[in-house]
Amino acid sequence: MPAAFHQEDEFRARLDAGLWWKIFRRALHLKRYLVPLLISAVGIAVCDATYVQITRWVIDGVARDGADAPFTLYIAASFGLTLAFAVAVWVLIETAGNIAHRLAHDIRRDCFDRLLSMELAFFDTRPAGWLIARLTADCNRLANVLAWGSLDFTWGLSYLVLVAISLLLMNWRLGLLVLAVVPLLALISVYFQRKMLLSAREVRRVNSQITAAFNESIQGVRTTKSLVREQANLAEFQHLSTGMFSAAVLNARQNALYFPLVTTLGTLGAGLALWRGGYLVENAELSLGTLVAFINFAIQFFHPINQLALKLAELQSAQAAGERVLGLLAAEPAIKDTPVVLAAVAHASDSAAQSKFEIRKSKISPLAPDGLPGAIDRIEFRAVSFRYATGPTVLRDFHLRVQRGDTVALVGASGGGKSTLVSLLCRFYEPSSGQILVNGRDYRERPLTWYQSQFGVVLQTPHLFQGTIRDNIRYGRLDATDAEVEAAARLVNADEFIRRLDHGYDTPVGEGGNRLSTGQRQLVSFARALLANPQVFVMDEATSSIDTETERLIQRGLETMFAGRIAFVIAHRLSTIRRASRILVIDHGRIAEAGTHDELLRQRGHYYQLYTGQFHHEREAAVLASADR
Numbered sequence: 001m002p003a004a005f006h007q008e009d010e011f012r013a014r015l016d017a018g019l020w021w022k023i024f025r026r027a028l029h030l031k032r033y034l035v036p037l038l039i040s041a042v043g044i045a046v047c048d049a050t051y052v053q054i055t056r057w058v059i060d061g062v063a064r065d066g067a068d069a070p071f072t073l074y075i076a077a078s079f080g081l082t083l084a085f086a087v088a089v090w091v092l093i094e095t096a097g098n099i100a101h102r103l104a105h106d107i108r109r110d111c112f113d114r115l116l117s118m119e120l121a122f123f124d125t126r127p128a129g130w131l132i133a134r135l136t137a138d139c140n141r142l143a144n145v146l147a148w149g150s151l152d153f154t155w156g157l158s159y160l161v162l163v164a165i166s167l168l169l170m171n172w173r174l175g176l177l178v179l180a181v182v183p184l185l186a187l188i189s190v191y192f193q194r195k196m197l198l199s200a201r202e203v204r205r206v207n208s209q210i211t212a213a214f215n216e217s218i219q220g221v222r223t224t225k226s227l228v229r230e231q232a233n234l235a236e237f238q239h240l241s242t243g244m245f246s247a248a249v250l251n252a253r254q255n256a257l258y259f260p261l262v263t264t265l266g267t268l269g270a271g272l273a274l275w276r277g278g279y280l281v282e283n284a285e286l287s288l289g290t291l292v293a294f295i296n297f298a299i300q301f302f303h304p305i306n307q308l309a310l311k312l313a314e315l316q317s318a319q320a321a322g323e324r325v326l327g328l329l330a331a332e333p334a335i336k337d338t339p340v341v342l343a344a345v346a347h348a349s350d351s352a353a354q355s356k357f358e359i360r361k362s363k364i365s366p367l368a369p370d371g372l373p374g375a376i377d378r379i380e381f382r383a384v385s386f387r388y389a390t391g392p393t394v395l396r397d398f399h400l401r402v403q404r405g406d407t408v409a410l411v412g413a414s415g416g417g418k419s420t421l422v423s424l425l426c427r428f429y430e431p432s433s434g435q436i437l438v439n440g441r442d443y444r445e446r447p448l449t450w451y452q453s454q455f456g457v458v459l460q461t462p463h464l465f466q467g468t469i470r471d472n473i474r475y476g477r478l479d480a481t482d483a484e485v486e487a488a489a490r491l492v493n494a495d496e497f498i499r500r501l502d503h504g505y506d507t508p509v510g511e512g513g514n515r516l517s518t519g520q521r522q523l524v525s526f527a528r529a530l531l532a533n534p535q536v537f538v539m540d541e542a543t544s545s546i547d548t549e550t551e552r553l554i555q556r557g558l559e560t561m562f563a564g565r566i567a568f569v570i571a572h573r574l575s576t577i578r579r580a581s582r583i584l585v586i587d588h589g590r591i592a593e594a595g596t597h598d599e600l601l602r603q604r605g606h607y608y609q610l611y612t613g614q615f616h617h618e619r620e621a622a623v624l625a626s627a628d629r
């Protein structure tokens with residue numbers, strides 16, 4: 001795994017405003033929620049500042065008028081303010097939650113959409129776990145930072161501004177004195193919030209390593225004991241545990257230092273206000289209520305500054321997630337339609353041709369979306385060479401020509417390049433040099449979606465999705481009726497075993513199809529492939545042993561599937577190989593031998609050795625079975 005994929009949580013010291021603006025722009029269409037959110041954040045700041053002013057007003061009123069002070073008015077004002085505060089908090093939580101969820105949903109959907117459009121090579125270089133983390137943790141994190149961050153920033157800034165204005169308006173000299181502690185407070189807050197965030201993250205990181213170590217040790221306890229690795233495991237664990245201890249202690253120490261420091265600074269501001277303000281009150285230059293307001297504001301200053309510093313640290317720490325998500329959203333598929341193909345499709349869509357093309361309809365469309373014939377009669381590999389992004393050349397100067405009706409069996413030693421060949425054929429990858437021609441035209445000059453929709457691919461361990469057998473077959477063509485689903489199953493001989501199951505076609509297949517045997521899964525995937533009525537079949541035969549009954553069903557199913565189509569089979573079974581119109585022995589990315597079963601046996605070359613070695617037992621079993629009959 002490339003090292004870059006491990007650096008999930010690096011803390012960016014510099015805030016990239018451009019990046020955050022790009023992400024924030026994605027939230028702009030949520031104006032319906034964003035505007036009330038920002039208004040309510042400002043509203044709460046106004047309420048906070050007004051509370052202090054009301055207290056001032058009450059104190060001055062009582063000092064001036066005594067029992068004649070308008071207490072009903074004070075109570076009404078306090079009550080009104082509390083009500084306004086409650087409404088603002090409600091709007092704020094409602095809208096921030098809404099924005100966070102909607103944003104996460106939008107970003108996740110766009111990322112997933114982008115992922116699906118990427119070619120296989122993209123997935124070769126990015127581990128599945130890494131991609132899943134982008135779609136889950138990163139998307140949620142960005143959405144939360146944006147929604148709650150906008151809220152806290154707006155509140156913090158508005159409150160700070162309101163307090164500063166109030167102080168300066170009440171008494172600008174005293175105001176300036178109290179405000180003098182703000183820069184120091186801000187510096188300390190920014191410094192500590194960063195440090196605390198980093199140490200808290202370290203605690204989480206080591207904690208997850210400890211959980212993984214517990215899990216591994218408990219699951220692998222037999223191996224540990226049999227290899228007498230207890231002491232070594234304990235030493236490794238001790239190391240992790242010490243790491244966690246140090247990080248946790250550091251975090252606690254930072255917390256212990258930060259909060260007394262900022263509250264002391266707040267109190268220092270209040271002290272300054274009291275010292276100068278008390279003197280002014282004594283000289284009747286300042287009312288008692290104003291002095292109390294000064295003290296209250298000075299003590300509360302810490303909250304918005306703390307919030308702003310915290311959100312700043314969170315933005316910095318989420319920046320890496322932002323870069324990764326934006327990077328994913330900006331990724332361009334390497335395999336896609338060229339402008340020429342797009343123009344041809346656009347041109348054809350103006351004519352009647354387009355209306356005749358519909359992906360996965362049961363009949364082959366006479367015309368493809370680019371206006372060219374929709375039937376695939378001939379496929380040719382012309383001087384194809386290929387290498388993956390990493391590693392040596394896998395296919396070298398490969399030539400092959402197949403016609404409709406041909407069944408090509410690919411055999412050969414592991415790593416020879418059989419799967420690579422069919423991946424190129426399906427255009428999951430494109431040749432590094434040379435061409436693959438469809439009816440004589442480079443397949444890169446034909447629409448990608450149309451081309452791939454003409455393929456039915458059955459993998460060695462076919463993947464079935466959670467759901468019933470019927471759902472899984474219908475996945476081949478979503479608009480197929482029940483009758484069509486069952487007809488496809490009958491054609492490939494899957495119907496027989498399906499009907500024997502407790503709930504027939506409505507039997508759930510379990511996660512990944514684990515309630516069915518490999519052979520049964522293959523039969524279901526044959527039916528699924530056949531339902532889509534592809535023109536080219538690609539199949540990787542299961543290597544695991546399949547009972548003779550299922551084997552018989554599969555062979556008959558294959559005959560139906562391959563009739564009148566082009567078929568490529570990475571063949572492991574003798575019966576398939578014998579039936580193939582051509583057998584290719586692939587060795588080190590080249591065709592070592594080609595011919596029919598009998599021709600190749602006569603040559604006494606690679607195939608002969610393979611046959612007498614790998615297929616020997618199978619042949620003997622077949623002979624014995626026929627002798628028994």
Ligand SMILES: Nc1ncnc2c1ncn2[C@@H]1O[C@H](COP(=O)(O)OP(=O)(O)OP(=O)(O)O)[C@@H](O)[C@H]1O
Pocket residue numbers: 124388389390391394412413414415416417418419420421
């Ligand atoms: N995604 C990939 N990235 C890099 N190299 C790959 C990739 N897939 C296959 N290879 C390499 O390409 C070579 C051919 O592999 P391929 O899977 O095509 O052989 P194969 O004949 O199908 O083997 P098997 O019968 O074991 O499936 C091997 O050396 C393999 O390591």
